[in-house]
Amino acid sequence: MVNAPSGISGEASLEDRIARKARELGFVACGIASAAEDPVRAERLEQWLGEGHHGSMEWMETRLAHRRSPQGLWAAARSVIALGMSYAPAHDPFALEEVGDHARISVYAQGKDYHDVVKKRLKALARWLVAEQPGAQVKVFVDTAPVMEKPLGEAAGIGWQGKHTNLVSREHGSWLFLGAIYTTLDLAPAEPHRDSCGSCRACLDVCPTDAFPAPYRLDARRCISYLTIEHKGPVPEDLRAGLGNRIYGCDDCLAVCPWNKFASRAAAMQDFLPRPELVAPRLAELLALDDAGFRALFSGSPIKRIGRDRFVRNCLYAAGNSGDAALVGPCEALADDPDPVVADAARWALERLTSAP
Known part of the structure; x- marks a missing residue:
C-alpha cells in the first residue's frame, strides 16, 4: 500500500492523494512501483516462456520486449500505479462441485465484464491525476496489453504472488481484479510486499x-x-x-x-x-x-x-x-x-x- 510521507505543513503527499482518490473510485488496493526493469522479474518471465508453459498464447512471447518492464512498453514511463478492485464472492465457489447437471462458471465472469468496469475507473483516476499534475502523461491498462500486473502489484506492495502465481492480498485474499496506470511522474515507490504463503500448499x-x-x-x-x-x-x-x-x-x-x-x-x-x-x-x-x-x-x-x-x-x-x-x-x-x-x-x-x- 502507499505509505509515502506527507508533504510540508501537514499537506498530504501526491502519493497519499492518489491512494485516497483511488478508494473513492472503488479501488480497494493502491500502490506505486518503479517503471524500470526488474532483472529478476524479467528472468522469471523468460524462463516461463522458454519452458513452453504459456501454451498457445503466442502473444506472450512475441511481445516479450514489452512485457519485460513498463519502460519496455513505454520508454517515457517513470512510475506505475498498481490498483486492485475486489470481486469477493458471496457464495461458495465449490457449491456446484458435485452437481453434475449444472455448470460452474468462474466467479469473475458471472457479473459485468471487468475490463469495462475497471478501465472506466482507471480512466477517471488518470484524468484526475493529469488535472492535479498538468503536463503529466498517463496510460491505463487492464488485462489487454503486455503488462505484468501481478508482479507489478507485488512490487507496489498491494499483495504478493502466491504459490498459485496469482496476487494475494492480506485484506482481500485472492479476489482482486488488477489494473495499472503508467505515468511520466516520478512517484515514491512503496516497499514490495513480503511473501506470506508460508508452508501452505x-x-x-x-x-x-x-x-x-x-x-x-x-x-x-x-x-x-x-x-x-x-x-x-x-x-x-x-x-x-x-x-x-x-x-x-x-x-x-x-x-x-x-x-x-x-x-x-x-x-x-x-x-x-x-x-x-x-x-x-x-x-x-x-x-x-x-x-x-x-x-x-x-x-x-x-x-x-x-x-x-x-x-x-x-x-x-x-x-x-x-x-x-x-x-x-x-x-x-x-x-x-x-x-x-x-x-x-x-x-x-x-x-x-x-x-x-
Whole structure:
C-alpha cells in the first residue's frame, strides 16, 4: 500500500492523494512501483516462456520486449500505479462441485465484464491525476496489453504472488481484479510486499489437472482457465475428466486460499454481482445455444469473447463428466455439429454417458 510521507505543513503527499482518490473510485488496493526493469522479474518471465508453459498464447512471447518492464512498453514511463478492485464472492465457489447437471462458471465472469468496469475507473483516476499534475502523461491498462500486473502489484506492495502465481492480498485474499496506470511522474515507490504463503500448499494440492509443476510455477497447458478460455482446439483427452463441470475458468486454487477469510464481500463492486442465470446454469440449456442465443445470453459478459463453439465444446466436456443420462439427447444433437471440435466433444461425451455403469 502507499505509505509515502506527507508533504510540508501537514499537506498530504501526491502519493497519499492518489491512494485516497483511488478508494473513492472503488479501488480497494493502491500502490506505486518503479517503471524500470526488474532483472529478476524479467528472468522469471523468460524462463516461463522458454519452458513452453504459456501454451498457445503466442502473444506472450512475441511481445516479450514489452512485457519485460513498463519502460519496455513505454520508454517515457517513470512510475506505475498498481490498483486492485475486489470481486469477493458471496457464495461458495465449490457449491456446484458435485452437481453434475449444472455448470460452474468462474466467479469473475458471472457479473459485468471487468475490463469495462475497471478501465472506466482507471480512466477517471488518470484524468484526475493529469488535472492535479498538468503536463503529466498517463496510460491505463487492464488485462489487454503486455503488462505484468501481478508482479507489478507485488512490487507496489498491494499483495504478493502466491504459490498459485496469482496476487494475494492480506485484506482481500485472492479476489482482486488488477489494473495499472503508467505515468511520466516520478512517484515514491512503496516497499514490495513480503511473501506470506508460508508452508501452505492448499492451492497446489487442490488443482484437478496438476497444473503446478512446482510452487510459484504454472503450466498453462494444464490449467483449466487456459483450457476453457484460451485454448482453441480439442482439449487433450487425458485432461477432460479433470475439467469436471467447469465450463469457463476455474476458481479452485483461489477459493482454497486461507487469506480469503479476511476478504469482505462488502468491498466488492456492485457491478460484479453475479447475474442469477450464471450462478448455477443448467447444462441442457447451455448445450442448446446457437450462435444468436449465445450472443444474447452473454452480452456484456467476458464469456462472449470465446464464441459459441468453444463455449459449447466446454459444456460438452462437462456433460460427459456429469454421469447424467438426461444429457444424452442434447449431446446427440451436437454429434454432427459443423464445428469439428464441437462434434468431437459431443462424441466423447456420448461415449462417457452411454458407457457409464
